[in-house]
Amino acid sequence: MxxxxxxxxxxxxxxxxxxxxxxxxxxxxxxxxxxxxxxxEVYYPTDAWDMLRHGVEWDEKSDSAGYVVHPPLGKxxxxxxxxxxxxxxxxxxxxxAVAGTLxxxxxxxxxxxxxxxxxxxxxxxxxxxxxxxxxxxxxxxxLDIFLGLFVLATFAAMVLDRDHYRRRLLRAVGSGSTPRIxxxxxxxxxxxxxxxxxxxxxxxxxxxxxxxxxxxxxVYARRSAGFTGGLAGDLGWGLLSxxxxxxxxxxxxxxxxxxxxxxxxxxxxxxxMSEPPILGxxxxxxxxxxxxxxxxAGLTKSHNYQSWPWQWLLIGRPVAFYWPDDPxxxxxxxxxxxxxxxxxxxxxWWSFLPALVTLLWLAIARRDWRAYTILTGAAAGLLPxxxxxxxxxxxxxxxxxxxxxxxxxLAVVHVxxxxxxxxxxxxxxxxxxxxYVALVALCFAYFHPIFTGELIPYDSWFSRMWLGNRWI
Numbered sequence: 001m002x003x004x005x006x007x008x009x010x011x012x013x014x015x016x017x018x019x020x021x022x023x024x025x026x027x028x029x030x031x032x033x034x035x036x037x038x039x040x041e042v043y044y045p046t047d048a049w050d051m052l053r054h055g056v057e058w059d060e061k062s063d064s065a066g067y068v069v070h071p072p073l074g075k076x077x078x079x080x081x082x083x084x085x086x087x088x089x090x091x092x093x094x095x096x097a098v099a100g101t102l103x104x105x106x107x108x109x110x111x112x113x114x115x116x117x118x119x120x121x122x123x124x125x126x127x128x129x130x131x132x133x134x135x136x137x138x139x140x141x142x143l144d145i146f147l148g149l150f151v152l153a154t155f156a157a158m159v160l161d162r163d164h165y166r167r168r169l170l171r172a173v174g175s176g177s178t179p180r181i182x183x184x185x186x187x188x189x190x191x192x193x194x195x196x197x198x199x200x201x202x203x204x205x206x207x208x209x210x211x212x213x214x215x216x217x218x219v220y221a222r223r224s225a226g227f228t229g230g231l232a233g234d235l236g237w238g239l240l241s242x243x244x245x246x247x248x249x250x251x252x253x254x255x256x257x258x259x260x261x262x263x264x265x266x267x268x269x270x271x272x273m274s275e276p277p278i279l280g281x282x283x284x285x286x287x288x289x290x291x292x293x294x295x296x297a298g299l300t301k302s303h304n305y306q307s308w309p310w311q312w313l314l315i316g317r318p319v320a321f322y323w324p325d326d327p328x329x330x331x332x333x334x335x336x337x338x339x340x341x342x343x344x345x346x347x348x349w350w351s352f353l354p355a356l357v358t359l360l361w362l363a364i365a366r367r368d369w370r371a372y373t374i375l376t377g378a379a380a381g382l383l384p385x386x387x388x389x390x391x392x393x394x395x396x397x398x399x400x401x402x403x404x405x406x407x408x409x410l411a412v413v414h415v416x417x418x419x420x421x422x423x424x425x426x427x428x429x430x431x432x433x434x435x436y437v438a439l440v441a442l443c444f445a446y447f448h449p450i451f452t453g454e455l456i457p458y459d460s461w462f463s464r465m466w467l468g469n470r471w472i
Contacts, residue, residue, distance in 0.1 A: 012118045016108045019125035023104040026129065027097040027138045032089035034340055034453045038140045039321040045092035045141050048079035055255040056262040065263040069292040073198035073252040074143035081141075092141040099149040100138025104128050106149075107406050110156045113163065114370050114410070115417055123437055124413045130444040132451045133344035133398075134405055139452075140321060140340075143199050144402045150196035151206055151403040154189050155377060158210060161185035162217045169225040179227065183237050186214070190241030194248025201296075202384075202400065207242075209380035213373060214238060220369075250285075257281055264288040299395050309385040312401045313352045313408075318343040318471055319397055322453050333457030340453040342399060346466065347443040348412070351436075355411040362418065370414060377407035 037045070047068060050058035057066040057075070081094035104125050112121035128134055137145045161183050172179035193210070196203035218234045256262040267284045268275040275284070307317035322340035329336055356378060363371035381404025388394045416436065419429030449456045450464055465471045 009118070012112050012121060015118055015122040016105060016112075016125070019108060019122055019129060020101060020105045023125070023129040024097070024101040027100050027135065028094075030452060031093050031097060031139050034322045035089065035324075037092075038340060039142070039319065039342075041092060041141050044075055044143060045078055045082065045087070048075040048092075048141075049082055049087050051075055051255060052079050052083060054261065055259040056265075065261050065265070067263050069295045070143060070200055071198045071249070071252055072255060073195060074146040074200070076252070076255070077146055078141045093139055096141050096145050097138050099145045100134060103134065103138075103145075103149050103152055103406065106152050106156050107409065110152070110159055110406070111410060111413060113156075113159050114373075115413070117417065119420075120413050120417045123416060123433070124409055126437060127348060127409045127412065127440060128406070130441050131345050131348055131405070131409070132444060132447055133342060133349070134402065135444075136321060136340060136342045136451050137399060137402060142399065144399045147196055147199040147203060148402040148405065150192050150199060151203060151381075152406045154192040154196060154206070154210065155406070157185045157189035157192055158214060161189060161214070162221075165218065166221050166225075169221055169227065172227075173225050179225075179230065183234075183241075186237055186241050187244055190244035191248050193241075194245035195252070197245065197249045198252030201293075203403070205384040206377075206380040206403070209376050211238065213376050217369075250282075253285060256285070264291070296394070297392060300393050301395055303395055303397075305397065306395050307398050308389050308396065309382060309401075310389075312382070312398050313349060315344055315346060315349050315398075315467070316470055317398065319399065328455055331455045331457050333459065335458040336455050337458050337461040338453045338455050339450050339461065341450045341471070343447065343450070343471070345440060345444045345447065348409075348440050351412050352408045355408070355415045358415045358418075359411050362414070374407050374410045374414060378404050378411065380404070381407060 047057045047066070050056075050060075050066065051072065057068045057072075058064075059066040077095045077099070078092060081096075082091035085091035085094055107128050108121045108125035111124035112118065115121065134145075134148075137148075164185055165181055165183060168181045169179050189210075193203065193207070196206075215231075215234075215238075218231065222228065222230060256265060259265065264284050264287055265281075266275065267287050268280055274280070305317065305319040311317050319342040320339060321342050322338065324338055327336050327338035331337075356375065359371040359375055362368045363375060382401065385396060385400060389396060416429075416433040419432055420426060422429050444451075447464060448454070450461065
């Protein structure tokens, strides 16, 4: 269990600062080089700019509210960058780079909290820093990077809550008193989860998984401390955390509530129904949500870069974000190419499945709480998409997997930690882990030109298409 001394360890913070700074530099370097809108930037930065001027998304052609199917928070965060830097590439992408960098920082601290190892915490941060998938999404203004940030922040608060809860139980055992615990970090988790839902509704996939995980932690902690009751009170605090999530989610719609121009803002009044204060606005928002959900449920139109969940960890179909018709010349070859490909660093991503299988064994054979915790997060980020793929063949893209990425990286780090900790092969395990991280770094460097849209010869570009037409 983490202590205050662990949390304040200067070496862990030195590693945190150095790795986070590296992540920030990589994500901000030449972030404006891809001119114009990249992939779905055609939607979200324009919505964000409209929200700065009108308070809600806007349709310039009809000079009225625009119909959108995602909550507003991610676009408000993009708008913050546009407010500072203007309606340009830096304005669109700056807050995405900040969010991607914060994910690295939080992952380092979560890994340190879980593994109590500066080396493994730094490794987790470096692997995310050097992952092309998270890297590209940190440099484009899509919503998923903000979703990933708030889901990870929710999990971080849960881990802090677990430690806080166990410390308070131990104090109660030592003093012979009845534990009275106010789970502040659980309430923070509720706030962060509400913000995650305010970016994309797919955050809801994590609710039953995270809820079950928290209950399991509570039950085991109480049994270990010798307390058999109190679970009802814990469930009450959990319910309050969910209420906070709902309140924060509604708060992300403030712009819509405060204007009379948002889509469906006065749906009931316009259709001859009563619209009492507050309740009427909430009912109008509910109607808007019903329509948006219907849109998502019926989204089955084929797309050239769509993929299915069972392809994601295999990098079966990455997404071409940027491919200008006229890439320019000057690459030293007759034919030059610019592309930004949303591609996970292959060596890292092809390690995820073996790592998850190993974690399943650790969770069963050793009853390792870290193993089943990481598996729970990965399952929450991936398994629900399998259901929607099979049930209604919904159009999907690989970037839907981003919220699962921190857990997949933690899975790899846990396996590396098990190799290092092996009493019979500590030196060999350390060597394997060091070589692995170095190879991931080299792999990232090799693919860096197609993560950033660098002008390169056609032959150089084609040599990076390892899976042929699946990556083109």
